[in-house]
Amino acid sequence: MRLSKYFAAGLSCVLLATTVLSGCAVSEPPAPETTSPTVAATEAYDETRIRKDAHNGSEIQQFRLSDVVEYIDEGAFANCHELKKFHCSSRDVNFHENAFSGTENVVFYCYLDSTADHFARAQGYERVYYDAFSVQCDTVNNGCVGLPITWSAVDVMPGQTIDSQFVYTVNFNDEPVFTSEPTPEDSFVYTPAEGGVYSLTVDLINELTQQTITTEAVPVAEKLTLGHYEQDDDATDTEPIEWRILTVEDGKAFVLSEHILTRGSYFNPEWIKYKYTYWSHSCVAATSYTNYWGSAPESPDRLMGGLTPESVPLSWKGERGPETDLYYLHARHWCNEVFYKDCFTDEEKDRIVLSNLINHNNPMYGTIGGPDTQDYVFFLSYDELKTYLPTDADRIATFTTYAGNLPVEYGGRDAYYWLRTPGIFRINAMYVVADYGAATFYGSDVGHNMVGYRPAMWITVGG
DSSP: OHHHHHHHHHHOOOOOOOEEETTEEEOOOOOOOOOSSOOOOGGGBOSSEEOTTTTTTOOOSEEEOOTTOOEEOTTTTTTOTTOOEEEOOOSOOEEOTTTTTTOOSOEEEEOTTSHHHHHHHHHTOEEEETTSOEEEESOSSOEETTSOEEEEEESOSTTOOOOOEEEEEEEETTEEEEEOOOBSOSEEEEOOSSOEEEEEEEEEEOSSBEEEEEOOOEEEESSEEEEEEOOSSOTTOOEEEEEEEEEEETTEEEEEESSBOEEOOSBOOTTBSSOOBOSSOBOTTSSOSOEEBTTSOOOGGGEEOOOBTTBEESSTTOOEEOGGGGGGGBHHHIIIIIIHHHHSOHHHHHHBOOEEEOOOOOTTTOOOOOSOEEESSBOOOHHHHHHHSOSHHHHOOOBOHHHHHSOOSSSOSOOEEEEEEEOSSTTEEEEEETTTTEEEEEEEETTOOSSEEOOEEEEESOO
């Protein structure tokens, strides 16, 4: 029984395959093919040794060494002319210099700088290293058409100073669709043009080894989805938000919501008639120290005075405070303090970049755009609209069912969405007529709530 146990240990074959964890493909000892025929004698083994001539002349095609084996004696695998693969996952096995005498074509699968590696080098055998490199991918479960995927070879030939070449093959739905020329570059970027499942096969080639890894599959959708928001006007659940990719630059993507998500005013304290504003903040006291309550006719009994940037009404004929305290009535507050905070998971928020925004003047009327800002989520400026959506057809958008059903206090139910660029006056902001894509330089009164919110943001590529 004891000899049978060790014999079984010496012949055990464990299926090990390339493992992918969190987007990282790691090379493991490959699964052996069926050994045919299997030739071994029980007397060839004790607990730690493959004895002399144990497999001499055998027709075995591949062999996986048990981890308990410490010694391989003279002639143990001599004259094994059919032996093609010898797997050794132990790092410290003693090989007799003539252990493989007369065995010409075997390839050693082993760890770099292990005793099996040194023995195979000394005997002139080819090696495939379990730990020659691994592959990381920046995209695991949120790929989409138009968003690049980057794969990187890491831990390449650890402890070795050696020049390596890589060949990259892109697989689409398990079929190869592109193969690169050999390159020393250890990363590869591919931008999917259609939805499906993508993976990458990476061949590492150098003077010591040639190894191949195929990465875990990356699902690629037709549209980028990120975050959830009410869209179908059924309050039982929220729906994934679809985003249009406007551009990709320096590892970041500029994205715009595919649909107009809600309606609302740009800035609307209803108790103030003239709602002066920048994108950065309200400025109701910036041009005059007087104003009128509400939107009724300008009668003396509705005049308010003494307005300064530090003293504006914060509620209907209520207490006063600095005009910056009216931020919560601004669309910028909705973008950064409501939408950003409530509609994304922490993992998704980590991808959203705090962007430095330039708030340009109105290009036709010269109305001042105000201070530059830092925002996670924002409306497009006219300059961004012109750059990334250059034609009227590009700018067309529709309301979600939820947004289309919201009540409005002014105007019709046509589709519009705000830009953050001011209109002809400081009480106006530019907007786009979403039905046919025209942008209006004149703009709409910032208190009008029939205009829609179509948020934009910069995100990191990959996810």
